Amino acid sequence: MTDRATTFASVEALIEPFNAKGVELGESTTFAGDLEWDSLTVMDFVASIEDEFDIVITMNQQAEIETVGQLVDAVEESKE
Amino acid sequence: MTVTTEHATTPATEEPKAADLFAKFAPLIRERDTLLETGVRDPFAIVMDEVKSPTEAVIDGKDTILLGTYNYMGMTFDPDVIAAGKEALEKFGAGTTGSRVLNGTYQGHKACEEALEEFYGMDHAMVFSTGYQANLGIVSTLAGKGDYVILDADSHASIYDGCFLGNADIVRFRHNNPENLEKRLAKLPPEAGKLVVLEGVYSMLGDIAPLDIMVPIAKKYGAMVLVDEAHSMGFFGEHGRGVAEAQGVMDQVDFIIGTFSKSVGTVGGFCVSNHPQTDFLRLVCRPYTFTASLPPSVVATATTSIRKLMYAGNKRAHLWENSKRLHKGLRNLGFTLATEEPESAILAVLLPDQEKAVRMWQALLEQGLYVNMARPPATPAGVYLLRCSLCAEHTAEQVEQILDMFEAAGKATGSIS
Numbered sequence: 388m389t390d391r392a393t394t395f396a397s398v399e400a401l402i403e404p405f406n407a408k409g410v411e412l413g414e415s416t417t418f419a420g421d422l423e424w425d426s427l428t429v430m431d432f433v434a435s436i437e438d439e440f441d442i443v444i445t446m447n448q449q450a451e452i453e454t455v456g457q458l459v460d461a462v463e464e465s466k467e
Numbered sequence: 468m469t470v471t472t473e474h475a476t477t478p479a480t481e482e483p484k485a486a487d488l489f490a491k492f493a494p495l496i497r498e499r500d501t502l503l504e505t506g507v508r509d510p511f512a513i514v515m516d517e518v519k520s521p522t523e524a525v526i527d528g529k530d531t532i533l534l535g536t537y538n539y540m541g542m543t544f545d546p547d548v549i550a551a552g553k554e555a556l557e558k559f560g561a562g563t564t565g566s567r568v569l570n571g572t573y574q575g576h577k578a579c580e581e582a583l584e585e586f587y588g589m590d591h592a593m594v595f596s597t598g599y600q601a602n603l604g605i606v607s608t609l610a611g612k613g614d615y616v617i618l619d620a621d622s623h624a625s626i627y628d629g630c631f632l633g634n635a636d637i638v639r640f641r642h643n644n645p646e647n648l649e650k651r652l653a654k655l656p657p658e659a660g661k662l663v664v665l666e667g668v669y670s671m672l673g674d675i676a677p678l679d680i681m682v683p684i685a686k687k688y689g690a691m692v693l694v695d696e697a698h699s700m701g702f703f704g705e706h707g708r709g710v711a712e713a714q715g716v717m718d719q720v721d722f723i724i725g726t727f728s729k730s731v732g733t734v735g736g737f738c739v740s741n742h743p744q745t746d747f748l749r750l751v752c753r754p755y756t757f758t759a760s761l762p763p764s765v766v767a768t769a770t771t772s773i774r775k776l777m778y779a780g781n782k783r784a785h786l787w788e789n790s791k792r793l794h795k796g797l798r799n800l801g802f803t804l805a806t807e808e809p810e811s812a813i814l815a816v817l818l819p820d821q822e823k824a825v826r827m828w829q830a831l832l833e834q835g836l837y838v839n840m841a842r843p844p845a846t847p848a849g850v851y852l853l854r855c856s857l858c859a860e861h862t863a864e865q866v867e868q869i870l871d872m873f874e875a876a877g878k879a880t881g882s883i884s
Contacts, residue, residue, distance in 0.1 A: 427848035430620055434641055443654040445615075446630065446637035 394440075394466075395459050401439060402455070405432050414456035440466060507825045508832065510840035520544055521732075521860045526837060532865055532872075534855045535839040539812045540701045540782055541860030542732030542772045552733075555767035562762045567594075568749055571760030579766040582773040583739055587708055587723060591745035593738045594766065596758050598697055598726025599625040601736030604754035605693065605722060606664060607633035614660035617651055617685075619643065621671070621847060623695065626664050632753075635662070642669070642847070645680045652688040661690035667710030668698035671846045671854065672805035673813030675699075679714035686719055693722040698811060701730030701776045702783040702859075727769045730776060735761050735769055782859040786812055789857045789866055796870040797855075801883040805852065815841075816853040816873075823882065824851040830876035836869060 399412050405428055406412070410421050418424050424432070433444055436458070442465035444452075452458050503509060517525035521541035522533050542548055555575055565571035576594055583592035595601040606629025610616045614635040618626055621642040630637045638655065641647040648663070655661065663685035665676050678694065685692045696709030704712025709725075711717045721742060727735035738745070749755055761769075787809075794809035797816060805815035818824040821842055828840040831853070839854040846852060861869075877883035 425844070425848075427843050430639065431848060434620065434639065434647075437651070438647070441650070441654070443638050443651055446639065 391459060391463055394462050395455075397439060398436065398455065398459055398462065401432070401435050412455055414454065414459075416455045417453050418455075418458075419453065436462065442466060502821065502825060505822070507829050510825055510828050513832075513837065518543075521858050522865060524837070526832070529835055531832070531835050531837050532861075532869060533837050534857070534861075534869055535837050536858065537698070537729035537856060538732060538858050538860075539698075539786060539856065540730040540732065540776060540779060541858045542730065542775070545732070545772065545775065547775065548732065548768045548771045551771040552764040552768040556762075556764040559763035561764075563760045565759060566756055567760045568756050573763055573766075575763045575766040575770070576760060579735075579770045579773070580737075582770045583737055586706070586773050586777055587739045588706070589723070589739040590741045590743075591739065593745065593749060593752075593755065594761065594769075595736040595738070595755055596761055597734060598724070598728055598736035599628075600754040600758065601724050601726070601738050602626050602695060603629045603632055604752040605724060605738050605748070606630060606662070607754075608748060608752040609691070609693075609722075610635035610660065610662045614662065615655050616662050616664060617648065617655075617690065618664040619666065619669075619676070621669055622664060623666065623670065623697075624845075626666075626695065643674065643676055645677060645684055648681055649684045649688075652684065652690065655688075657689070661685075661688065662693060663690045664693045665695070666698075667694055667696040667703065668811040668813065670698050670813060671841055671850075671852065672815045673698075673809075673811045673854075673856075674806050675703075675710050675810045677714075678711050678716050678720075682711070682716040682719045691721040692719065693724060694720050695724045697724070697726045697729055698813065700725050701779065702786050702812065707776055707779065707783065727765075727772075731769050731772045733765050733768045733772065735765060779859075786857060786859040788863075789859070789861050790814065792863070792866050793855065793857060793869065796866070797873060800870065800874050800877060802873065802877065812857045814855045814857070816855065818851050818853065818882065821851050823880070824853060826880045827876055827882050828853055830880050831872055834872040834876055836872045836876075 402412060418429060433449060437444055440462050448461060452461055515524040515526055521538045521543050524531050524533055559573055563571040579594050580592040602625035606626060610633055612634040615638055616630050616635045617638045619642055620639045638651050640651045665681055668675050682692050694711050699709040701707045703710050711720045722738055722740045725737050727733045790809040790812050794814050797804060803817045805817055818827060824840055831838055841854050842851050
């Protein structure tokens with residue numbers, strides 16, 4: 388697996404506990420639309436991403452992230 | 468352009484269609500309607516017809532014990548406080564009609580700032596029109612582009628809104644978690660300006676922050692530290708300065724934010740600091756500059772109240788007794804409380820969902836007890852609670868009455884067996 392594919396898989400695993408509706412996840416799955424997350428769920432989820440990858444995702448960055456693919460890109464970027 | 472008769476009678480449907488600005492609220496409106504259709508009262512639409520004392524009001528014609536105010540020290544009806552307000556009202560009029568930096572600073576505003584400086588033993592005090600504006604203003608003004616605000620995930624809305632008003636990068640850490648705070652700080656550019664924002668007491672669950680651990684961590688990374696002591700002023704620490712005083716880290720806190728709408732018993736907000744440039748903030752802090760100052764009567768009541776709170780040792784002790792007695796009593800009845808021990812004057816009774824919370828809330832109201840019903844996003848995700856906040860003026864007898872009412876309401880609604 389490429390680095391990005393590994394990251395994608397980890398992100399997927401972290402989404403699962405918050406994926407109450409069992410939505411199938413892809414690059415273009417949106418957090419607000421497809422997963423129907425509210426702001427508090429996003430907050431808990433982002434904290435788990437930050438802890439897992441030992442990175443910081445500022446709220447300013449979060450505002451730009453709408454899809455799972457964009458999040459994976461942001462994680463990849465922060466890890467560098 | 469001439470408007471033809473034909474155009475004027477064109478039906479509305481042919482006008483350009485813009486999105487309905489209220490459409491975004493539709494799910495919330497639906498949820499609320501569904502709840503109210505079950506016949507419960509709206510917990511967010513209570514009207515107090517009469518207020519008899521810091522602990523008693525009349526709601527819908529019924530005498531009600533108040534267990535859901537921020538009137539921790541019971542100063543709202545203090546005779547000296549009221550006398551000071553009346554005198555200022557007559558001498559200085561009903562309002563200032565102006566900004567603090569133009570025509571809105573009277574001697575009363577300066578006297579109030581002096582009282583705060585003495586209360587906190589700090590060099591500078593700035594009085595804002597509300598506590599909300601104090602956080603909004605200080606957070607947004609101090610941290611600018613390229614700086615970082617590092618805040619607890621459970622921070623009050625006024626702190627979040629201060630972040631949104633400013634241009635800094637915003638980093639959150641897990642609630643009251645010192646390791647998580649340090650982890651985040653360690654990842655930030657060492658040279659960037661940093662403001663760590665903490666609260667002494669978190670108002671939803673009534674839990675206190677381990678400031679004695681967190682403040683030194685923030686300092687280790689060169690951050691300035693702001694502590695919001697809204698729910699702790701008056702009864703934490705030797706001088707009532709708050710949790711930072713009680714835990715011995717006052718000297719490492721750069722800014723304390725507070726309010727007059729809780730222990731002080733009126734309305735207004737403030738920032739106190741030893742930073743030599745604090746006064747300069749008056750000119751660049753928009754929520755301070757671009758709003759009318761507090762009415763003279765309000766600052767006079769605040770000043771008198773703050774000065775009395777300096778010597779309120781007995782009241783403090785009674786407030787803590789009330790909190791301990793109620794916490795123990797509620798647990799004995801079988802309720803689940805947010806904290807193992809009573810950590811502050813706020814006790815949060817946890818309920819499994821909104822419907823049960825509202826039913827219990829209404830049953831208490833029918834018994835003659837008012838508490839706050841709180842739900843997300845004011846509370847953390849999935850947390851529905853009845854927030855009980857005690858007052859130093861609640862008598863020991865009232866606390867027993869409160870417990871009886873909880874027992875009756877809890878049994879009637881099936882919250883306890």
